[in-house]
Amino acid sequence: MSPYDPSAFPPFGVTVDLVVLTVRRHALCALVVRRGEPPFQGRWALPGGFVRGDEDLAAAAARELAEETGLCAHDPASPASANGAHLEQLATYGDPQRDPRMRVVSVAHLVLAPDLPAPKAGGDAHGARWASVADLLGQEAGFGREGEQSGPLAFDHARILADGVERARSKIEYSSLATAFCPPEFTVGELRRVYEAVWGVALDPRNFHRKVTGTPGFLVPSGGTTTRQGGRPAQLFRAGGATVLNPPMLRPEV
Amino acid sequence: MSPYDPSAFPPFGVTVDLVVLTVRRHALCALVVRRGEPPFQGRWALPGGFVRGDEDLAAAAARELAEETGLCAHDPASPASANGAHLEQLATYGDPQRDPRMRVVSVAHLVLAPDLPAPKAGGDAHGARWASVADLLGQEAGFGREGEQSGPLAFDHARILADGVERARSKIEYSSLATAFCPPEFTVGELRRVYEAVWGVALDPRNFHRKVTGTPGFLVPSGGTTTRQGGRPAQLFRAGGATVLNPPMLRPEV
DNA sequence: TCAAAAGTGTTTCACATACACCCATGC
DNA sequence: GCATGGGTGTATGTGAAACACTTTTGA
Structure with missing residues (x-):
């Protein structure tokens, strides 16, 4: 056959x-x-x-x-x-x-x-x-x-x-897909909370901020800022064109 | 329906x-x-x-x-x-x-x-x-x-x-799957040539050797050595129990 | 003695981690 | 003021890249 x-x-x-x-x-x-x-x-x-x-x-x-x-x-x-x-x-x-x-x-x-x-x-x-x-x-x-x-x-x-x-x-970890969980405009803190929720871990806000804003093409500032309940207003971003993250975000050890 | x-x-x-x-x-x-x-x-x-x-x-x-x-x-x-x-x-x-x-x-x-x-x-x-x-x-x-x-x-x-x-x-990159391309016993050089063939790049033999032998559970020495056509005999290894490589092998930039 | 491949040591640099510190807002 | 979250600077450690160097065989 x-x-x-x-x-x-x-x-x-x-x-x-x-x-x-x-x-x-x-x-x-x-x-x-x-x-x-x-x-x-x-x-x-x-x-x-x-x-x-x-x-x-x-x-x-x-x-x-x-x-x-x-x-x-x-x-x-x-x-x-x-x-x-x-x-x-x-x-x-x-x-x-x-x-x-x-x-x-x-x-x-x-x-x-x-x-x-x-x-x-x-x-x-x-x-x-x-x-x-x-x-x-x-x-x-x-x-x-x-x-x-x-x-x-x-x-x-x-x-x-x-x-x-x-x-x-x-x-x-190695792509910009986490932005798919966010609305069109979002803050670095919101993106960090996505990672924390998906991975079930706590991430250092300072290092996370430096990491994502320092990866070219991951985030582009949209110009605006958000007023939040208590705390300094945060810059708003959109997802950049990059799809692959190099170097990747590192998931903390279990 | x-x-x-x-x-x-x-x-x-x-x-x-x-x-x-x-x-x-x-x-x-x-x-x-x-x-x-x-x-x-x-x-x-x-x-x-x-x-x-x-x-x-x-x-x-x-x-x-x-x-x-x-x-x-x-x-x-x-x-x-x-x-x-x-x-x-x-x-x-x-x-x-x-x-x-x-x-x-x-x-x-x-x-x-x-x-x-x-x-x-x-x-x-x-x-x-x-x-x-x-x-x-x-x-x-x-x-x-x-x-x-x-x-x-x-x-x-x-x-x-x-x-x-x-x-x-x-x-x-991030698993020990390259050993699936090798016979049960193999040398570090053979494993390196697998990576080179699959990725289509040349890897530094010295750094590769240190990397794979230094990753716990990736390779276990089988005791024997191989005699090769010209060159120092190489140690033989088997695949270890590890399935995930941490840190991963890094594929050179294209 | 030479070529060829195995294996080690060392330097340098990128980057992750940890954490001190400052900034801007609401209450 | 003070709490809260945003954002920057800096020291320390790990590991990758580059490469000089030694070892052990066959020809």
């Missing part, structure tokens, strides 16, 4: 799942939707859906993202669009048992977005919310967390989320 | 394609097979084939690898096996037009293997060979290359190969 005999393939469903990350109130959060039907009815899951027959994988991910959040994906391959979030392919999950009903291969994508008002529960989702990644992954042996209890994510979505978080944690 | 309604999905074929890299005669080489039938009949392509209905993606990749080369994959997730090459998922390619006959989504995998005798042309392949990556990607405005002319790779395999090469180039 030829490796590409088109008549001899088993039937596969192909979906995209989205790991949409943002930083809210000093915590790394992911977008989850409530499943309205079995299997895993009532459980939280990553947003996603089937790839259409004439649709590229990245296009399917961008469409699902728009349906869930109204965000326009800012695919590095295609030109930028307004209010663009960063979107990239993450990995593909194809365990034969991952969906109890049929064989489904899911191409997971990673989206990094600035803090958004509230997820609109339109589209397929019966409910959507931002949930703390620490809660979702149970890395926190609950010392009296308020907030909704999540329960484990549906399907293999905990694994997918963990992979997406790890990708985000490592990519902000 | 539910995002997981199992009856509403369009038909997809799912394949795995393999970027199998090795270092031969100081050059980074990839395994390619000759296509025996249309489309792209007679052209070179990456080895690959359909995923079976009950098969995990990594298992399908390992099976194709064994069929083409006799190598046993050494999946980090599963226990090691003899003569193990490194295997990891690379990326997934799903452009609706990438296969002219039907909708095929290909989950590409990356394999790093030590220098092997010669590819066995068994399995599906009508012919198989190691080809220089520089030739395959046409990064070399041919100054009288002998050797077989390749022509462009079939499908979008040039893109997949380029992505795999870039992955390998960056991963050997």
